[in-house]
Amino acid sequence: MKLKNSPAVIKLISRRCTRRLGTRMWRRGANLEGDTANFIETEQLLEFEGHISSFLQVRGSIPLLWEQIVDLSYKPRLSLIHHEQTSKVVERHFNDLLQRYGGCVAVDLTDKHGDEGLLSNAYAEEMQKLPNVRYVSFDFHQSCGNGNFDNIQLLYDLISEDFEKQGYFLLDSEGKILAEQEGIIRSNCIDCLDRTNVTQSYLARKSLNFQLQRLSALSPTESISMFSEDYEIFKTLWVEQGDEISLEYSGTHALKRDLVRFGKQTMTGIIKDGMSAISRYYLNNFQDGVRQDAIDLISGRYTVNRNGPSPFQPKGFESLSYLPVASAIVIGGLTATTITLNQAGRNAQHFVSSMVCAGVAAGLMAVVKANGRQFCSKPRLCGLL
Incomplete structure (x- = not known):
C-alpha cells in the first residue's frame, strides 16, 4: 500500500x-x-522507508483444567476439572510467557455470568496468586454488544499504560535496533477466535499508529483510519487472518467479522454469523471427534501400538453411526406425528393415534437428548488432557 505516496x-x-x-x-x-x-502468537510487521517494525500478541484458551463435552446441546456446559495441580498449571503457563516475552498482561474477554462467569471467576482467583502478571477482566459482550463497539476504548483505557510501556520492535535501515517490545498482551475469550480477534485487531491498529507516528509517516494527530484505502487493507488482513485461525480450530470462518471490517454489525454479517454458528454446531457434534483423532495421529501425540487392540474397535452402542441414528429417530417420530395430525380431524381414532405418535416422538427426543454424548462424534485416540 502507499501511505502519503x-x-x-x-x-x-x-x-x-x-x-x-x-x-x-x-x-x-x-x-x-x-x-x-x-x-x-501473531506478529504484525511493518516495512516503511527502510525501517522494519514488529508488534507481537498472543491468544490462548483459559489456562485452567476445564472441558466442554458436546452432547447435542447448542451450547454444552463448561466444566472445571478440579485437580491439585491447577495452581501449578497456571503458574507454568505464565512462567513460560514471562521467560519468552519479558512481561505479560492477561486480558480476559469472557462473560461474567453463567458458565463463562464461573470459569472467569476461577481464572481470576488463580491469577491473584501471580503477582508478576497483571490480569484484566473485560466483559466484551456486555460492554461492546448491541452495536457499542466503540466501548472497546474502555478496555484500552484499562491497559493503555502497560500497552504503551511494552511498545514494539523497531529496526532502522542500517540494521540498528531502535526499540524492543518489552512484554506481551495475552487475550482470550472462550474459543479465542471471535471476540479475541476483534480485540487483537484493535490493539494492532493502536500499535501501528504509534509506529507510523514515530517514523513521521503520520502526524501525532493522525491515524491509519484516516486513510481509507490503507485502512481497508489493514482491516482485510485481520479479517482474513481471523478466518484462517477459526477454520483450523472450529472449521468455519470467524464470527463478528463485521466488527473488524466496519466497526459494527451489518444484516449480511449477522446472517453469515448465523450460518457459521450452525456449521460449528454440526461439526462439533458429528465431525470433530474424527478430526481430533487425525490431528493427534499426524502430530505424534498418539503412538500406534501394532500389538494392541484397535482404538476404533466397536463398543456396543457406540458402534452405531452418529448422525443417521439421531436423525432417523427424531425425524421419524416427527413425521409420524405430522401424518396422524393431518388425519386427526376425520375421527376420534386418528386423534388418539396422533396423540400417541406425539408422545412417542417427544419421548424419543428426550431419550436422544439425555444420551446426547452417545450420538456425538468423539475422539478415541487420546484423552482430553
Whole structure:
C-alpha cells in the first residue's frame, strides 16, 4: 500500500503452538504442563522507508483444567476439572510467557455470568496468586454488544499504560535496533477466535499508529483510519487472518467479522454469523471427534501400538453411526406425528393415534437428548488432557 505516496508493507504472521493441538470442543483449557489450546502468537510487521517494525500478541484458551463435552446441546456446559495441580498449571503457563516475552498482561474477554462467569471467576482467583502478571477482566459482550463497539476504548483505557510501556520492535535501515517490545498482551475469550480477534485487531491498529507516528509517516494527530484505502487493507488482513485461525480450530470462518471490517454489525454479517454458528454446531457434534483423532495421529501425540487392540474397535452402542441414528429417530417420530395430525380431524381414532405418535416422538427426543454424548462424534485416540 502507499501511505502519503510512500510505499508501506504490512504483514501478519500467526504461529500456532503444537503442544496442545486440536479442535474447538475437544481441546479446551490447559494440560498439566501448562500448554493451552488454540495458543497462537501473531506478529504484525511493518516495512516503511527502510525501517522494519514488529508488534507481537498472543491468544490462548483459559489456562485452567476445564472441558466442554458436546452432547447435542447448542451450547454444552463448561466444566472445571478440579485437580491439585491447577495452581501449578497456571503458574507454568505464565512462567513460560514471562521467560519468552519479558512481561505479560492477561486480558480476559469472557462473560461474567453463567458458565463463562464461573470459569472467569476461577481464572481470576488463580491469577491473584501471580503477582508478576497483571490480569484484566473485560466483559466484551456486555460492554461492546448491541452495536457499542466503540466501548472497546474502555478496555484500552484499562491497559493503555502497560500497552504503551511494552511498545514494539523497531529496526532502522542500517540494521540498528531502535526499540524492543518489552512484554506481551495475552487475550482470550472462550474459543479465542471471535471476540479475541476483534480485540487483537484493535490493539494492532493502536500499535501501528504509534509506529507510523514515530517514523513521521503520520502526524501525532493522525491515524491509519484516516486513510481509507490503507485502512481497508489493514482491516482485510485481520479479517482474513481471523478466518484462517477459526477454520483450523472450529472449521468455519470467524464470527463478528463485521466488527473488524466496519466497526459494527451489518444484516449480511449477522446472517453469515448465523450460518457459521450452525456449521460449528454440526461439526462439533458429528465431525470433530474424527478430526481430533487425525490431528493427534499426524502430530505424534498418539503412538500406534501394532500389538494392541484397535482404538476404533466397536463398543456396543457406540458402534452405531452418529448422525443417521439421531436423525432417523427424531425425524421419524416427527413425521409420524405430522401424518396422524393431518388425519386427526376425520375421527376420534386418528386423534388418539396422533396423540400417541406425539408422545412417542417427544419421548424419543428426550431419550436422544439425555444420551446426547452417545450420538456425538468423539475422539478415541487420546484423552482430553
